[in-house]
Amino acid sequence: MGTLKIAVQKSGRLSEKSLQLLSDCGIRLSNGERRLKAVSPNFPVEILFLRDDDIPQYVEEGVADAGILGQNEVWEKNKDVTEVKPLGFAGCRLSLAVPKDALYTGPDFFNNRKVATSYPVILQKYFDENNINAQIETISGSVEIAPAIGLADGIFDIVSTGSTLQINGLKEVEQVIKSEAVLIANKTLTPEKQEILDKLLFRIQSVRNAAENKYILLNAPNESVAEISRILPGMKSPTVLPLAEEGWSSIHSVIREDTFWDIIDKLKALGAEGILVTNVEKMIL
Template sequence: MADHLRIGIPSKGRLSEVSSDLLSAAGLSFRRQERSLFARVRDMPIDVTFLRTDDIPILCAEGAIDLGITGGDLVAESGAVVVTRLKLGVGNVRLALCVPDDSDVKRPVELDGKRVATSFPQITTGYLAQHRATPHIVRLTGSVEVMIALGVADAIVDLVETGSTLAANRLHVLAELGRYETVLIQNPATPHGHIADRICRRLEGVVIARAWSLLEYNVPEEKLAEAEQITPGFNSPTVNRLEQPGWFAVRAMVKRSEVIEVMERLEQLGATAVLETAITNCRL
């Protein structure tokens, strides 16, 4: 196995499923036996290692694995010396400093000497030090939202997605410490750099493809220039003349998050046969 590249992914949880799905979409086919810590990728010199999510940055830095898929927040908290090769477009979260709705604390500096509960002591300490505050850090590994209600802390630093949990616990965001997402990391001294580059390029193709759709439509010649402004494409749209005089067929990549709005604008412009096609992989 020493001559194989090792890539570490979470052994369980939602991120485990996301990681396996991304690798499969990138053409890395493997099957994990029940409770096994390793799996061999078919037809490539690659082994997949199943690990605790928060151990992956350290194990990658120490050379136990060459590549790893984990949260960017965990990479930042660990302080591990690794190279972030690619943001994977999933698991987007923000790390926020939160206080009770009825708190007198209005600025981070006012937390000096107070208790702050968090699973991210390194990031929290560094951030508050920049604001001239030295709090008492209450280190936790589980849910921290209830710690203020339990009388354990005056404030918390935690990951926030929708904010509904904060509202349920009568908390609000005082400051944002950072935004993070799932990332592909690499040991800077890996001897398998060429294979790592192949994996990174394959994953990049999947990540970009999932962020875009292919839009096709027909448009009259007098509206073509305006339609091209609506759908400029990744570089530029593909335009072909139709047999029907005065009409053109247009194909262009459109950001998936904007597809519905773009289709409505094209329809209002007079475009017809507006079709969206999902892109599963690409090289751009």
Template sequence: MGEKLKIAVQKSGRLKEDSLKILKECGISIDNGKDQLKASAFNFPLEVLYLRNSDIPQYVEDGVADIAIVGENVVIEKQKELDVLQKLGFSKCRLAMAVPKDVDYNGLEYFNGKKLATSYPNSLRQFLDTNNLDCEIHEISGSVEIAPNIGLADGICDLVSSGSTLFKNGLTEVEEILVSEACLVANKNISNLKSAILDRLLFRMKSVLAAKNNKYILLNAPNDKIDDIIKVLPGMNSPTVMPLAKDGWSSLHSVITESDFWGVIDQLKLSGAEGILIIPIQKMVL
């Protein structure tokens, strides 16, 4: 049957859905039966282990799983010896400190001598030590946001995405400790055979991510404007230029990053570009 690379993913929740989605986008088909604890890919030497999110770093460090898709915040909090191979661009959030909205917050000194509730004591302690703050940490799991309302703490340290949960509990975010997204991590002592499989998987993931971060652009322009447009238009090497049926006109094709999109479009229009089309890219092999 041959060696298989074992990848751990969250057994339930949004991170599981996005993890399986990127594997599918990498062309990997997995039999995901209901309540399975593990499943094998049909067309790639990969076995998926469905584990509790907070346990994943330990399993990878111990070699039970070779690699995993897990939040950076969990990797930092658990303080395990892992190789972070690739940020994956989804499940973005931040670890932040929040206080009741009626508090007159005037800076980090507010927290000296206060009680803080969190599910991330290691990350919080590191932040407090870095800023020379003396606080009492209450480690709790579950609904951290309720702690100030029941008198357990003066503030909290928790993951924040939209901030709606803080708002509903009468809290306001005051300090950001770290930003996080899903990432691919690996055991530091992975075998040579499994490392070769991992290289193949990582190549596919990078191709998928590159496609998500870039757009294919097509435009028409008078031939006397081409040089000006090429100066504006970014690309992997140089834009492709093809003559149109209309005399004196050409079509230019290139790739632009998502972050450059609107700035480049404005410059292209000023340089004489017309009929600009932006097309998503499914895969991008670099």
């Protein structure tokens, strides 16, 4: 079998999260230094460590077969690649911001003004869609200081918490797009490499399923088992086991983490006791 070459960011939080995802998928990497590339001894992949803004081009040209990076870089570079799967981490938003004391009345504020950004392609598309005639100043870093030094009237940049904007005397006024880490692929993969990618996608989905769900077990009186089973359907149906104490059962199921706190009071009202919730390492559907 051949090898699937996957490009990941060479440093930073997204790089660490990408490598953690591969590790969670059971993929070991042999090169701890991560200078240029690493190979896996137990899965047919080779990892290339590149600048994130170079990854779309390398994937388009087939230097790498696939890549893990932020959607914002995929959209900005606008290369001919396939966006295979969002990965659920490294979430952020790209927003317009202006000085705190600016009287902002809406997107028309930017008409005939200058906006500094490292993402001119995404920003120009937004301006075109909203019939805004603004001048885009493209800079590669320190976008937040542009208004303070007189380079621009506002900025367009990645926002995570908004604290950087506040430090630089700016306020977020328009959220343009949301972005997260994504897996991209070359559009002309060989059948052999596509098979490897499909196996990787299966593992990624199993890890994602596990991250989004919790294993729950509880004790309940038998007369409440049917109603609790309705609330906790599990993947097919809950596992119900009799307890040594007559009239009671143990119920085991899987529940989405984002719904657990919404139904905990319902479970308690039905007499559920000894409720335990644990992480799921892998979840194969």
